[in-house]
Amino acid sequence: YTVSNNTSMTYAIPSDVAMLDTDRNGYVDRLYVGDVGGRMWRFDVSDPNVGNWTGRILFKSNDASSHRKILYRPDMTRESGYYILFFGTGDREHPLDATAICNADGTGNCDRIYGVKDVDGSTAMLTESDLVNVTVDDLQVTASGTQVTNDLADLAAKSGWFIALNAFGPGEKVVSAASLFNGVVSISTFQPTTSGTPDPCLADVGIGRVYEVNYLTGESVFNYDTTNDGGYSSETNARAQGGKNEVLKRSDRVKTVGAGIPSQVGTGTCDVMAIAGVGGGVAGLNAKCGGTTQRLFWRELFQ
Numbered sequence: 016y017t018v019s020n021n022t023s024m025t026y027a028i029p030s031d032v033a034m035l036d037t038d039r040n041g042y043v044d045r046l047y048v049g050d051v052g053g054r055m056w057r058f059d060v061s062d063p064n065v066g067n068w069t070g071r072i073l074f075k076s077n078d079a080s081s082h083r084k085i086l087y088r089p090d091m092t093r094e095s096g097y098y099i100l101f102f103g104t105g106d107r108e109h110p111l112d113a114t115a116i117c118n119a120d121g122t123g124n125c126d127r128i129y130g131v132k133d134v135d136g137s138t139a140m141l142t143e144s145d146l147v148n149v150t151v152d153d154l155q156v157t158a159s160g161t162q163v164t165n166d167l168a169d170l171a172a173k174s175g176w177f178i179a180l181n182a183f184g185p186g187e188k189v190v191s192a193a194s195l196f197n198g199v200v201s202i203s204t205f206q207p208t209t210s211g212t213p214d215p216c217l218a219d220v221g222i223g224r225v226y227e228v229n230y231l232t233g234e235s236v237f238n239y240d241t242t243n244d245g246g247y248s249s250e251t252n253a254r255a256q257g258g259k260n261e262v263l264k265r266s267d268r269v270k271t272v273g274a275g276i277p278s279q280v281g282t283g284t285c286d287v288m289a290i291a292g293v294g295g296g297v298a299g300l301n302a303k304c305g306g307t308t309q310r311l312f313w314r315e316l317f318q
Contacts, residue, residue: 016058016070023072026052031088031192035098037061047100047133049085053077055100057133074131074141076104081124082115087192087279090200092230097134099175101200101230103127105188110276111207111220113186121150121179126188128202128226130233131175145174149233150181152265155255163254167232176233178226180204182265187224191279196302199236201227201280223277225300226269235267237301243267270300 018024028050035045044061053076060068076083083104091100104126106112117125131141139145153166170176180187187206194201207221229236234254238244238261247260257263280300 016068021070023054024050024056024070026050026054028056030086033088033091033100035091047073047089047091049087049089049102051084051086053081053083053085053104055085055089055102055131071138072140073100073133074129076127076129076143082106083124083126087189090193090195092195094132094231097132099230100129100131100133101193101195101202102129102131103189103193103202103204104129105190105204107188107190107205107276110188110190110205111186112188113184113207113209115185115188117179117181117185119181121148121177121181123179123181125185126180126204128178128180128189128193128200128228128233129175130177130200130230134174141174143177147173147176148179149176150179152234152268154232154234155252155263155265157250157252157255163252170232178228178233178268182269183222183224185209186221190223190276194280195230198230199227199302200230201225201300203277203279205276221274221276223272223275224269225272225277225280227300228268233268235263235265237270238263238267239270239301240264240266272300 028048030049033047034043036042037044046058046060047055049055054072055074056070057073058070062068084106085102085104086107087102089100089102091098115125117123147169154163183206186209187204189202190205191203204224204226205221227236228234238257243262243264243266244260247256247262250256250262255263
């Protein structure tokens with residue numbers, strides 16, 4: 016499938032391809048993959064006749080002034096009436112680039128984390144105007160119940176959500192594929208050092224972080240920022256109240272894991288998730304327990 020099949024296929028596709036068996040018959044019938052133009056493609060390949068296979072742009076991140084790139088495959092899950100895909104943008108090929116500008120409200124050409132719905136029967140090409148901007152995490156601010164109700168209605172009605180990477184300054188970018196486990200999306204980012212001239216031969220040229228958010232809303236799940244827990248007794252928003260006197264706000268969505276570029280988050284058990292590649296070590300993360308899980312495979316390690 017090339018530009019001769021679709022004149023919109025004008026950008027390189029370095030990403031791995033996500034493959035999906037939607038009818039569970041043992042054969043792949045749908046593909047998702049992003050390109051360096053910030054578009055997420057969907058290919059339908061279920062027909063035995065290859066000539067009937069089709070492809071189209073499901074979602075377009077970029078506008079005329081943005082240069083966001085999708086370099087990693089999406090993760091996904093099935094909900095009633097739609098699939099939802101999780102992925103991020105970031106030019107890992109230029110990790111020290113800090114020229115992207117992001118405004119406080121999430122507008123600008125900075126990179127993003129996305130949850131995008133592929134609704135059954137829809138053929139529309141989605142843009143950011145079809146998504147809810149959850150950058151500031153309105154669901155967990157100290158606010159009235161009416162605001163939370165309206166935000167939840169907006170999330171249900173629209174085609175997904177996005178988080179702009181604007182909380183820590185310029186240049187933060189997604190550097191791995193997303194991982195979905197038990198309702199929590201985990202994805203790694205890297206922000207280059209912007210003061211002085213970093214030495215590219217050293218590992219300490221920036222900060223590695225991991226975002227862990229609710230897969231349907233983008234809100235905080237774990238208490239990664241303990242400095243705001245003192246306000247638990249006065250917190251009026253139940254969505255901002257975690258267990259054991261924990262307060263969940265925007266700052267709780269992310270954990271700093273060390274210097275250098277972190278790897279993709281890998282699932283261990285429901286008690287711990289781990290990532291490698293931060294200073295040659297392994298960083299532990301939280302994971303959400305509960306629900307119904309089953310072992311799909313196992314591997315025995317010998318020393």
